[in-house]
Amino acid sequence: MAFRLTRSLCLMPLLLAAPAMAQETDSPAPAPLIDPAALDGDSISIGAAAGYTPSYEGSNDYVLTVVPGVRGRVSRINFTLRGNRFWADLVPTKGGPGWDIQLGPVAQVNFNRSAAIRDPQVRNLPKVKTAVELGGYVGIGKQGVITSDYDKLSLTISYAHDVAGVHDSYVITPSLDYGTPLSTKAYVGLNLSGTYMGDGYADTYFSIDAPGAIASGLPAFTARKGWKDWTISSVGVLSLTGDLTGGLQMMAGFSYRRMLNDAADSPVTRIAGSRHQWTGLLGLGYTF
Numbered sequence: 001m002a003f004r005l006t007r008s009l010c011l012m013p014l015l016l017a018a019p020a021m022a023q024e025t026d027s028p029a030p031a032p033l034i035d036p037a038a039l040d041g042d043s044i045s046i047g048a049a050a051g052y053t054p055s056y057e058g059s060n061d062y063v064l065t066v067v068p069g070v071r072g073r074v075s076r077i078n079f080t081l082r083g084n085r086f087w088a089d090l091v092p093t094k095g096g097p098g099w100d101i102q103l104g105p106v107a108q109v110n111f112n113r114s115a116a117i118r119d120p121q122v123r124n125l126p127k128v129k130t131a132v133e134l135g136g137y138v139g140i141g142k143q144g145v146i147t148s149d150y151d152k153l154s155l156t157i158s159y160a161h162d163v164a165g166v167h168d169s170y171v172i173t174p175s176l177d178y179g180t181p182l183s184t185k186a187y188v189g190l191n192l193s194g195t196y197m198g199d200g201y202a203d204t205y206f207s208i209d210a211p212g213a214i215a216s217g218l219p220a221f222t223a224r225k226g227w228k229d230w231t232i233s234s235v236g237v238l239s240l241t242g243d244l245t246g247g248l249q250m251m252a253g254f255s256y257r258r259m260l261n262d263a264a265d266s267p268v269t270r271i272a273g274s275r276h277q278w279t280g281l282l283g284l285g286y287t288f
Contacts, residue, residue: 040095051280054273059269059273062278063118067083068083076094077092078093084111102141103137108132108133110130113128128166128205132162134160138156146180152179153176158172162200167201169225172195173194178191185243187237197228199224202228207223219267221265226260232255233254233279235253247286
């Protein structure tokens with residue numbers, strides 16, 4: 001199996017769920033078992049997961065990936081690295097229930113079609129270099145929604161543009177996230193997101209020109225901007241030592257992506273690959 005870092009929009013919802021605390025479900029005490037002040041202090045989580053993911057966007061061949069992750073909170077500023085995507089919320093947020101305004105930078109490295117291609121027809125298409133996409137995001141969240149003072153619902157939208165001259169275009173990603181602790185040792189999260197791609201992105205990764213058609217045996221195709229996909233994913237975290245605020249944790253995740261419009265109709269997906277994309281992750285993390 002080929003090893004590589006996972007692509008941005010494929011795995012970004014699955015690694016390092018944000019820590020949150022609730023009282024044990026079998027505890028009669030009305031107060032949480034964790035000091036609320038612990039949720040408002042500085043912390044850092046470091047982890048890595050092994051994942052099984054499509055070898056490119058639209059592929060039906062799967063490769064083993066290594067996904068690093070870092071999540072930190074310093075002076076109420078939150079930052080996260082998941083796989084090949086980094087973002088930071090520069091609006092200071094107090095720990096505990098309440099509203100959370102989110103605003104900050106996004107940086108991601110797009111490995112799509114640059115390595116680990118197993119399909120022989122797609123491999124004969126011109127190789128695509130690694131893209132570097134920079135931008136920002138804005139969002140709003142609410143902690144203390146349904147199950148306790150510690151579950152959280154967030155709605156965000158991000159914009160990132162390639163600055164490496166690979167596709168010289170943009171992607172827009174709206175995302176809806178919900179996460180809740182089941183106890184002081186267990187957490188589950190759900191994510192629903194979509195991706196809108198610009199013309200340059202669509203042309204680079206999903207179009208096939210005449211020379212490419214001759215080399216690959218796939219028909220020529222011109223892809224245009226539009227909605228590229230939607231993704232639903234889930235994550236679970238279980239503390240092996242300590243609790244969700246500190247110690248060793250095991251993480252597992254799963255996602256399904258449905259390719260849409262020209263991204264689905266492109267021969268690299270429709271003929272050489274599949275509209276249906278699945279990803280699974282299993283890893284370990286440690287929170288200090």
